[in-house]
Amino acid sequence: MVQPENFESNDSKQPVCRLKRSIYGLKQASRQWYRKFDQVITSFGFKENTVDQCIYLKFSGSKFIILVLYIDDILLASSDVGLLHETKRFLSSKFDMKDLGDASFVLGRQIHRNRSRGILGLSQKAYIDKVLSRFGMSNCAPGNTPMAKGDKFSLHQCLKNELEKKDMERFPYASVVGSLMYAQVCTHPDIVYIVGMLGRYLSNLGMDHWKKAKRVVQYLQRNKDYMLTYCRSSHVEIVGYSDSNFAGCLDSKRSTSSYIFMLAGGAISWKSVKQTLIASSTMEAEFIACYEASNHGIWLRNFVTQLRIVDGIEKPLRINCDNKVAELYTKNNRSSSKSNTLTSSS
Template structure:
């Protein structure tokens, strides 16, 4: 979406009707005769499938193989790091296709090429042409093309979630989680009465609803959603109160959206941060990162680290490893689109920990750093090879700060 805004591409949407029925079957499969259609002796006669149907384990995979075969025959090429993104070039004209199960987004700088692709798809599959993309996967797309601005909003989805859990008239909240709030297993039910009370509450369903919002357009709730997700199997009332606090925050910010605008320079910039031993149950730290392109967030994550670190420098360095892994994937993905010049240059990461920056940028080893797992040292190798550069910024400028801790309202 960031590139659609920057290059002012046409953006259309299509839907494949009964997509899974298009898949071909590679093996012999029999099924019982369905109710209402019986031929001969139903106990001794079965149906032999000629095409894929809904309910088969391999239905989705066979549909993808069929679609891939068809779209490649029209001159499209698959992105080298994402199998569901395709592109096609015809001189200065180009078009991109994104497939998500049966939903298709088409982005092109030429309207005729876009319509040719639509006609081709309609010839091979039963399609529904939805025209200009305005609502996909629960996400509203707002465009101000004259200003080069594109926004992604989940206002309708958030309103449905608030209504589902009886919070549509709740008092708006300032922050998704209070500064200093910690969650632990000590807050889980301690007796049968507390367990029966929490069983009446749709905790797992509510956290799942929050997760979809944070994955799509709301990085601001990624930290607290990840924390609450650790207690899905045995939540306590304190955890449920925290869920309701997030819902009140969404009530206040439901009109907010991710925004991308046309800029002079295209560059992927990453920010990474971590707390120190923030998990009271395991003493592990939480890493967070966010990547920006043309001023808007395109990828983010907040997750508990896999090992216990003994210092703040170690936690930041481990966070850098995870962040650089995803950053290089992002750069390869954008490079594979072949419309962004110079994106192959060094990936830039920002830290607010000077010790981690110094350790990453030199070959010195100290007694405090020698215990760091060897796999994390690939960060140094990436810096030396020119793939990655690490810079220090002040804590007040750290964009990834809300992904690792609760912050006070501004």
């Protein structure tokens, strides 16, 4: 560190400066900011959600307000306008902040509201248009599906020599896959499987991988106007769906687990990931997928329960699996050598 201006010291011990407050950019800065914000907001009566510590909730009689913190961006949702304005005034008195009014864009996602019909929508059309423009595909032919039936990925499709690798450097494969990842994380569960497959070959790709990545972009060209929608309902329940292929990875013979959870008529959480062990049957692969979905489902239910604004959410979690044998296996309380192996592996 360079000595501050107007300070000169020839001390051979090389003293350092002690910071009295964190500087933006240091690795400790984000932690210090969170601690400061937590101290301020809890003094105003907000309670931290123990499942997700960036969510705060405050009750005032029958009225409530939810605060969502993402770094230095704040999203507020309240059942009462007066409580909302009161919270805004308090925050403005403690921090330099700018009120942007009703949220229309959050982290690249556009929020659509139809209050008369009780519908909320999340769209990434603007983001997808930027991706299409960035990679010169604004006028590309729309694709019907994110991948073709029977498409396989393997190391045999990767480059064989340095000349081929040199030639592939002109294609922005990693940038395209990275852009697709953000789309699938936010609003497009329909491409989660193929993007996960493409992501396995970021450092060792072939021309087939590049063509398949462009096909996903073409698919988003057709579906960029689609959005996730959530409907107002008196019956709110978290419902999960799990699935798995069998030995889908041709190189490691590992299967891929996938799950998705629905709430209020729309998808709220999803994932597709390669399993950490080699399943010896379709039943085992489906069972592992169901187990992983159950773990995440319990976390989701605990998260919603902590909000304390949805009644009856504590009921048993419902997860749908399309393998009858795996379903029967979950209900079998007898112990066997195979079940012990699955338990230790999972």
